[in-house]
Amino acid sequence: xxxxxxxxxxxxxxxxxxxxxxxxxxxxxxxxxxxxxxxxxxxxxxxxxxxxxxxxxxxxxxxxxxxxxxxxxxxxxxxxxxxxxxxxxxxxxxxxxxxxxxxxxxxxxxxxxxxxxxxxxxxxxxxxxxxxxxxxxxxxxxxxxxxxxxxxxxxxxxxxxxxxxxxxxxxxxxxxxxxxxxxxxxxxxxxxxxxxxxxxxxxxxxxxxxxxxxxxxxxxxxxxxxxxxxxxxxxxxxxxxxxxxxxxxxxxxxxxxxxxxxxxxxxxxxxxxxxxxxxxxxxxxxxxxxxxxxxxxxxxxxxxxxxxxxxxxxxxxxxxxxxxxxxxxxxx
Amino acid sequence: xxxxxxxxxxxxxxxxxxxxxxxxxxxxxxxxxxxxxxxxxxxxxxxxxxxxxxxxxxxxxxxxxxxxxxxxxxxxxxxxxxxxxxxxxxxxxxxxxxxxxxxxxxxxxxxxxxxxxxxxxxxxxxxxxxxxxxxxxxxxxxxxxxxxxxxxxxxxxxxxxxxxxxxxxxxxxxxxxxxxxxxxxxxxxxxxxxxxxxxxxxxxxxxxxxxxxxxxxxxxxxxxxxxxxxxxxxxxxxxxxxxxxxxxxxxxxxxxxxxxxxxxxxxxxxxxxxxxxxxxxxxxxxxxxxxxxxxxxxxxxxxxxxxxxxxxxxxxxxxxxxxxxxxxxxxxxxxxxxxxxxxxxxxxxxxxxxxxxxxxxxxxxxxxxxxxxxxxxxxxxxxxxxxxxxxxxxxxxxxxxxxxxxxxxxxxxxxxxxxxxxxxxxxxxxxxxxxxxxxxxxxxxxxxxxxxxx
Numbered sequence: 001x002x003x004x005x006x007x008x009x010x011x012x013x014x015x016x017x018x019x020x021x022x023x024x025x026x027x028x029x030x031x032x033x034x035x036x037x038x039x040x041x042x043x044x045x046x047x048x049x050x051x052x053x054x055x056x057x058x059x060x061x062x063x064x065x066x067x068x069x070x071x072x073x074x075x076x077x078x079x080x081x082x083x084x085x086x087x088x089x090x091x092x093x094x095x096x097x098x099x100x101x102x103x104x105x106x107x108x109x110x111x112x113x114x115x116x117x118x119x120x121x122x123x124x125x126x127x128x129x130x131x132x133x134x135x136x137x138x139x140x141x142x143x144x145x146x147x148x149x150x151x152x153x154x155x156x157x158x159x160x161x162x163x164x165x166x167x168x169x170x171x172x173x174x175x176x177x178x179x180x181x182x183x184x185x186x187x188x189x190x191x192x193x194x195x196x197x198x199x200x201x202x203x204x205x206x207x208x209x210x211x212x213x214x215x216x217x218x219x220x221x222x223x224x225x226x227x228x229x230x231x232x233x234x235x236x237x238x239x240x241x242x243x244x245x246x247x248x249x250x251x252x253x254x255x256x257x258x259x260x261x262x263x264x265x266x267x268x269x270x271x272x273x274x275x276x277x278x279x280x281x282x283x284x285x286x287x288x289x290x291x292x293x294x295x296x297x298x299x300x301x302x303x304x305x306x307x308x309x310x311x312x313x314x315x316x317x318x319x320x321x322x323x324x325x326x327x328x329x330x331x332x
Numbered sequence: 333x334x335x336x337x338x339x340x341x342x343x344x345x346x347x348x349x350x351x352x353x354x355x356x357x358x359x360x361x362x363x364x365x366x367x368x369x370x371x372x373x374x375x376x377x378x379x380x381x382x383x384x385x386x387x388x389x390x391x392x393x394x395x396x397x398x399x400x401x402x403x404x405x406x407x408x409x410x411x412x413x414x415x416x417x418x419x420x421x422x423x424x425x426x427x428x429x430x431x432x433x434x435x436x437x438x439x440x441x442x443x444x445x446x447x448x449x450x451x452x453x454x455x456x457x458x459x460x461x462x463x464x465x466x467x468x469x470x471x472x473x474x475x476x477x478x479x480x481x482x483x484x485x486x487x488x489x490x491x492x493x494x495x496x497x498x499x500x501x502x503x504x505x506x507x508x509x510x511x512x513x514x515x516x517x518x519x520x521x522x523x524x525x526x527x528x529x530x531x532x533x534x535x536x537x538x539x540x541x542x543x544x545x546x547x548x549x550x551x552x553x554x555x556x557x558x559x560x561x562x563x564x565x566x567x568x569x570x571x572x573x574x575x576x577x578x579x580x581x582x583x584x585x586x587x588x589x590x591x592x593x594x595x596x597x598x599x600x601x602x603x604x605x606x607x608x609x610x611x612x613x614x615x616x617x618x619x620x621x622x623x624x625x626x627x628x629x630x631x632x633x634x635x636x637x638x639x640x641x642x643x644x645x646x647x648x649x650x651x652x653x654x655x656x657x658x659x660x661x662x663x664x665x666x667x668x669x670x671x672x673x674x675x676x677x678x679x680x681x682x683x684x685x686x687x688x689x690x691x692x693x694x695x696x697x698x699x700x701x702x703x704x705x706x707x708x709x710x711x712x713x714x715x716x717x718x719x720x721x722x723x724x725x726x727x728x729x730x731x732x733x734x735x736x737x738x739x740x741x742x743x744x745x746x747x748x749x750x751x752x753x754x755x756x757x758x759x760x761x762x763x764x765x766x767x768x769x770x771x772x773x774x775x776x777x778x779x780x781x782x783x784x785x786x
Contacts, residue, residue: 052444052447052448053444053445053447053448053449054444056396056399056440056443056444057437057440057441057443057444059399059400059403059440060399060432060436060437060440062403063402063403063406063432063436064432064433064436064437066403066406066407067406067428067429067432068429070406070409070410070417070421070425070428071421071425071426071428071429072425074410074417074418074421074425075418077409077410077417078410078411078414078417078418080410081407081410081411082410082411082414082726082728085411085728085732085736086732086735086736088407088411089736089739089740092403092404092407093739093740093743095400095403096400096401096403096404096743096747097743098400099396099397099399099400100396100397100400100747100750100751102396103392103393103396103397104393104750104754107389107393107754107757107758292421292422292425293422293495293497293498295422295497295498296421296422296423296425296426296497296498297426299426299498299501300425300426300429300430303426303429303430303433303434304429304433307433307434307437308433311433311437311441314441314442315441318441318442318444318445321444321445321449321452321453322444322448322449322452
């Protein structure tokens with residue numbers, strides 16, 4: 001039997017880990033969907049082939065993240081998703097359409113393929129936008145003000161750009177030839193918008209939340225936490241320099257932008273987590289007051305301790321099986 | 333204008349109804365695939381690989397729709413039924429959590445290898461991946477039915493300040509109705525997949541497909557259907573007896589028994605009348621309901637009058653039950669008749685093939701009818717004796733719920749039409765594909781480019 005507060009921290013960490021993994025993993029495959037060209041059939045096929053074996057498992061992290069919120073902090077789950085009822089519906093419908101489009105495009109009569117490609121692209125785009133909007137509303141503490149809505153719209157495009165960015169970096173790593181050159185261009189453009197988005201959230205967040213401001217700008221916290229934005233900023237510059245030089249001879253370093261993007265995502269996530277902890281709903285609900293019964297969480301934790309490492313190991317196995325440049329995706 | 337509660341109920345009903353169609357197929361279809369793959373490994377006969385290839389595509393499509401429609405539900409618990417998790421979240425949460433941790437990740441993690449990895453991993457690893465996906469789908473059924481059964485027949489918990497707390501997890505998971513419901517659902521899935529495989533194989537044969545694979549899959553599917561139909565009747569009967577013990581008001585509604593009686597008749601048809609508490613147009617077999625439920629021609633069946641204000645609406649439960657049983661009987665007859673025909677004549681006449689095509693999705697209708705019986709039959713309770721539907725509902729504006737409901741319904745209709753269209757298109761296209769020579773091996777992958785090890 002674990003102690004109540006320990007359980008709350010453990011589960012919020014697990015949930016955070018799921019959210020982060022979701023943002024990175026489904027981020028790149030949503031991003032690839034957002035970037036899908038509607039006029040170049042072969043490129044579209046290659047791009048979708050690059051995410052084919054992964055998207056399903058990637059999306060499962062969302063189920064786990066939302067599931068953990070529901071299981072460990074039920075009151076927070078009700079609160080958040082009641083506030084975000086409509087954007088949630090948009091997200092779900094987008095994910096549904098995207099998921100079915102992925103399979104229909106490969107199997108439907110040939111004449112329907114362009115239609116399903118459009119659906120796949122639109123589904124990816126609206127899934128990314130709605131997630132960004134939800135993030136914006138969360139940061140703004142679910143206010144119903146014009147400022148909150150504007151910021152959330154901005155955040156919607158920021159997240160869509162961030163996903164496009166990591167998606168483009170994924171493509172640089174997984175493809176070759178003209179498509180790779182195209183992906184480098186995409187990465188440059190979306191990287192810039194992504195950078196502006198991160199900057200906007202970093203500025204707005206402490207300005208509208210006094211508590212967050214106090215956390216970031218009080219000695220000695222500042223000293224410990226300051227490296228985070230500095231490294232983030234440096235990584236953006238590093239990526240940009242890399243992108244200017246890609247693709248190199250022998251495809252050297254094609255993985256660098258992707259790894260940089262993963263680290264950027266991780267740093268941004270920790271920045272947000274640091275800002276809001278121990279709140280699960282900014283300024284309204286803490287993890288202490290919303291945690292489920294310790295006997296329930298203990299029961300689930302034992303399973304988690306056993307299962308999560310297993311999930312990691314076979315996920316790694318799956319990525320190893322499909323390592324290297326993308327090949328034609330065929331249902332054998 | 334409907335109010336939020338009713339809209340929420342319709343929305344959730346639409347969601348789970350749509351969702352369950354797909355797992356119902358994939359739970360058992362994954363085992364069919366494992367069997368095909370295993371036989372291929374044993375015999376190296378390419379016909380098994382062809383069967384696998386064709387059905388794995390249908391599996392992938394069905395599975396994808398199941399996954400995405402399932403995601404919607406994990407959000408809806410919170411949005412539309414906030415009190416559900418606040419009251420019984422301590423029980424429901426871990427069960428749902430274990431489903432995600434054990435089943436979802438297993439399925440999703442190995443599906444990629446199952447679908448696209450055949451040339452990238454050894455035959456053994458690929459077969460094991462297929463097996464793991466099959467285990468994952470069944471595990472998923474295990475956890476969800478444990479939760480649903482607990483909601484029907486709760487035990488192993490205590491209520492403190494109106495909130496349920498777990499006391500004994502084994503008692504919670506293995507609650508009284510769980511083994512019966514799990515068996516009933518797994519067999520339902522087996523039948524749904526068997527009739528789908530039989531129907532689509534028959535469709536290919538009707539289209540003039542003279543290859544070995546559809547003949548083989550038709551035979552296997554009919555064998556499975558012939559074995560499972562009588563088993564399902566038996567398990568269903570046991571499930572009914574268990575329900576009589578724990579939820580007698582559900583049985584009273586299923587049988588249309590308004591007043592407690594000895595020697596209750598089995599109603600083949602009737603129109604229940606909630607107003608006058610009676611049935612019209614009864615067609616009945618005297619004493620049969622008592623005999624089935626109590627194994628005594630004059631056994632006493634408790635009527636709805638004993639559960640005033642605490643029993644489900646009668647008509648939907650009554651009709652759904654008859655639809656399920658009627659379809660079950662039809663499936664039993666067709667499965668046995670076709671299987672015997674196949675055994676004696678080695679092939680089926682066109683009219684019978686057409687009948688099988690028509691029955692392709694009969695499992696869907698029977699499964700939905702069965703779920704309607706058990707879920708509507710739980711009313712007015714969401715969790716028997718713990719929480720009513722009414723108390724669990726959300727206070728979101730009705731317009732919002734109505735708006736999303738229309739969006740979801742439209743989406744589901746579009747996907748369903750596209751799904752059915754695609755399955756038959758795939759079957760039609762399989763007819764066109766040339767038979768590959770018998771020495772065909774699993775082809776090496778065509779690399780688009782030279783592989784650069786990253």
